[in-house]
Amino acid sequence: MFGAPFTWGIVMTSLPTGPRLGRRAFLATTAAGVISASFLGRARAADPIRIGEINSYSRIPAFTLPYRNGWTLAVEQINAQGGLLGGRMLEVISRDDGGDPAQAVTAAQELISGQGVQALAGTFLSNVGLAVADFAAQHRVPFLAAEPLADAVTWEKGNRYTYRLRPSTWMQSTVLAREAARLPAKRWATVAPNYEYGQAAVARFKSLLKELRPDVTFVAEQWPPLFKLDAGATVQALEASQPDAIYNVLFGADLPKFVREGTVRGLFENRSVVSLLTGEPEYLDPLGAEAPEGWIVTGYPWYDIKTPAHDAFLSAYRARWNETPFLGSLVGYNTFAALGAAIERAGGTDPERLVDALSGLTVSLPNADVTFRPADHQSTMGTWVGRTALRDGHGVMVDWTYVDGADLLPPPEVVAGWRPAETDPQQ
DSSP states (O other): OOOSOOOSOOOOSSOOOOSOBTBSHHHHTOSSSOSOOTTHHHHHHTOOEEEEEEEOTTTOHHHHHHHHHHHHHHHHHHHHTTOBTTTBOEEEEEEEOTTOHHHHHHHHHHHHHTTOOSEEEEOOSHHHHHHHHHHHHHHTOOEEEOSOOOGGGTTTTOOTTEEEOSOOHHHHHHHHHHHHTTSSOOEEEEEOOSSHHHHHHHHHHHHHHHHHOTTOEEEEEEOOOTTOOOHHHHHHHHHHTOOSEEEEOOOTTHHHHHHHHHHHTTTTTTOEEEEEEEESHHHHGGGGGGOOSSOEEEEOOGGGOOOHHHHHHHHHHHHHHSSOOOHHHHHHHHHHHHHHHHHHHHTSOOHHHHHHHHTTOEEEOSSOEEEBOTTTOBBOOOEEEEEEEEETTEEEEEEEEEEOGGGSSOOHHHHHTTSOOOOOTTO
């Protein structure tokens, strides 16, 4: 969508220090300040477009630091081509929410009232995304939720000012339930973090799998606290239920604990495992040679995607950061590419015109053309589904398929009825 990567440096505010810039050196140079570069004086003189960005950099660095690299690349490319709206530079002021909803809302308030941003973007955890979405509705500020997967973000708690880029819990659970229905397994157990995302992922998977396979029963559920998995006790409880197959929703630091303990105790022997997010490099790469084989997963097989648009993104990302992309990298890039397209379509940054511009917007992204549905503000960004395997001692996805998000969503007329009535922006 945009040209060669912009090469001037960038400095951001209130970001945590950490061990990497391409994740390593980048963190060492981002201790403080507003996104800027050698063009900063010219950008301010030309009335830059300011976006407030909020994410869990210190809480979930495996995903959010590549995400930041991705959106940085998109911003650099936009500015290198002359910015938006005939020459206005795109300026991003970033805040770390620490994985805490209250901290995220405080950051959003400061970005709006103290920094004068014209829109908000980002968030990772579902509870944080929901808190910022509520803030956006109350203050009538556009918010593009990059990553939070909770269905409520665009459905039960959806609002005029909030849109989401990433495929939701419903969408990813749907594609996995369809794959699970093809397995001979009848007795299923589930394990998921005990918060909004995990609960919704299990509920949707169970509902659709039972619809597709009435002979299926669920014999056990495990609900460890988020990022506080007692792997031994959880694996023991799952084994005791003697399931034919397991649906896993654990991610982050909990995933390797589960994989290692389950492998040691033989939990996965002669059992199918269907696992949400596990094929993402953020979570698969750290497992190395311990990565499980044969699990059905959603993820991001960047190494085997061969399209001109993705090749261009891959080349630019490698050149800029000297590393290969993660799914977070793609989500970050897509988030700000979509925001740039919406601002151009709106012809400015008026909040009402900007949210109207996002409605029905179609934008060409590295993975596919994506549309933000007017009915529920969910994008049709799809997901990759395949099986895990080992390649040169590292976990990868094989036999994968990219499923368009439009094929994973309920009809617009159905979801429109799930959303609260819109508030008149003139009131």
